[in-house]
Amino acid sequence: MSITVQIADPALARMCMLEAKRHGFCEGRDPALILVDLDHFDPPTNESEALIIGLSADPSTLPITRSSGVYDVLSLPFSVREFEEILYRYQKNKKKCVITQENDRWLINGRALPLSQGEARLFALLYRNRDRLVSDTELQTALGDSATRTNTVAVYLYRLRRKLKDTGVQIRTVRQKGCQWIEETR
Numbered sequence: 074m075s076i077t078v079q080i081a082d083p084a085l086a087r088m089c090m091l092e093a094k095r096h097g098f099c100e101g102r103d104p105a106l107i108l109v110d111l112d113h114f115d116p117p118t119n120e121s122e123a124l125i126i127g128l129s130a131d132p133s134t135l136p137i138t139r140s141s142g143v144y145d146v147l148s149l150p151f152s153v154r155e156f157e158e159i160l161y162r163y164q165k166n167k168k169k170c171v172i173t174q175e176n177d178r179w180l181i182n183g184r185a186l187p188l189s190q191g192e193a194r195l196f197a198l199l200y201r202n203r204d205r206l207v208s209d210t211e212l213q214t215a216l217g218d219s220a221t222r223t224n225t226v227a228v229y230l231y232r233l234r235r236k237l238k239d240t241g242v243q244i245r246t247v248r249q250k251g252c253q254w255i256e257e258t259r
Contacts, residue, residue, distance in 0.1 A: 077104040080128065081113040085149075089128075092153055096160055103239075109143075116143050124163050126156075170241035170256050172200065181240045188236065191216055191229045199244060203254035206247060 076098040080086035089108050090100070098106050104123050109116055111129040127146040145159045171182050179186045179196055188196055194215045199207055212226045230252065234244055243255045 075099055075104045076106040076108065077123075078108045079114045079117075080108060080110040082110070085110075085128075089156075092156055096157070105239075111143070111146065112149075118142070124160075126159055172242075181237075181242065186236060186240075188233070189229075191225070192233050192236070195226075195229050195233055199252060199254045203256070206251050206253050208251040209249075212252060 076090065076093045078086050078090050078093075080089060093106060093108065107117060107123050107125045109125060109127055111127040112131060116125060116127060125143045127143045128149055128151070129146055130149040144163060147155055147159070173180045174197075177193070179188060179193065179200075186196075195212060198211065198215045202211075209226070212230075216225055216229065230244060230246070237244065241257045243257065245253045245255050247253060
């Protein structure tokens with residue numbers, strides 16, 4: 074999970090970055106956490122559904138920021154414990170992954186998952202059997218006869234894993250046995 078920090082004070086920005094890294098966040102694109110100094114910057118538009126935490130010395134910013142997508146505001150100066158409580162509360166309130174099928178499309182939390190026919194077959198098989206291990210033979214049968222002599226299953230699983238990244242769903246391979254559907258509890 075990556076983080077973006079928009080804070081005018083370099084020392085405060087460094088401290089926030091270190092604290093966020095301690096909680097599993099890292100620098101990168103498509104942030105899962107955005108820390109923004111509301112006294113110097115406007116809150117970003119939240120198209121990526123990232124957790125936005127505002128920092129402000131002015132308590133009057135609280136009602137304005139709630140309507141603009143900011144999850145919570147830390148009053149400056151703040152303790153590390155307050156920051157940890159916001160992260161804990163956010164992760165506790167995050168809902169479980171919702172998977173639905175509309176016609177031939179699969180949706181995860183309301184977003185369409187672009188799948189090829191082979192990927193869709195494997196996705197459907199693994200989702201229907203998410204309570205058990207799906208054997209290699211079942212995976213090969215789902216793709217057709219040619220899959221037994223090639224690495225087609227491995228290729229489709231690789232592509233499917235890439236598309237499921239950051240959705241809360243994982244496909245875990247058990248060597249010599251098959252694959253298992255795993256939903257992270259969010």
